Amino acid sequence: MDGSASEKMKIEFGFRKIIQRLESIFLLVIAVLTVIGVGKELYLIAVKRDVGLQDLLLMFLYVEVLAMVGAYYESKQVPITLPIFIAITALARATILHKDQEPLNVIYEAAAILMLALASVAVNYRPAKAVHAVDHEAGKSSADLH
Numbered sequence: 001m002d003g004s005a006s007e008k009m010k011i012e013f014g015f016r017k018i019i020q021r022l023e024s025i026f027l028l029v030i031a032v033l034t035v036i037g038v039g040k041e042l043y044l045i046a047v048k049r050d051v052g053l054q055d056l057l058l059m060f061l062y063v064e065v066l067a068m069v070g071a072y073y074e075s076k077q078v079p080i081t082l083p084i085f086i087a088i089t090a091l092a093r094a095t096i097l098h099k100d101q102e103p104l105n106v107i108y109e110a111a112a113i114l115m116l117a118l119a120s121v122a123v124n125y126r127p128a129k130a131v132h133a134v135d136h137e138a139g140k141s142s143a144d145l146h
Helices: 003-048 053-075 081-097 103-124 128-138
Strands: none
Touching: 003 053, 053 081, 081 103
16 A cells, blocks of 8 residues: 555545544534433423423434434434434424414324335335345344344
């Protein structure tokens, strides 16, 4: 290997390290802001002395965001189902919060929730051969997925 190729590899490695560190910092910021959001929501619930379904769904969203950050720190990957669940919960919350909206909008939101649910089913229940083929291409065993 000549000097320029070695130098290029060092630069790429350094760039990759910078990106990984920035990623970790931003994930930590997301986790901290999520915990602050939970605290704020708990405070608002205590002040109004009432818990509504929208409050519970918002808390669930916070938990899912923290789970996604935790999953990334643990495996350096985000399971695709977590963002899908977050989107489903966010849509359900929006539907509940805007209950006076046009009926057609409710149908659109319900259709979006259904599409996301079907996407989650499709991702989770792919044939074992397809999972093995994808794992083999990525250089992982199927045990690494679970």
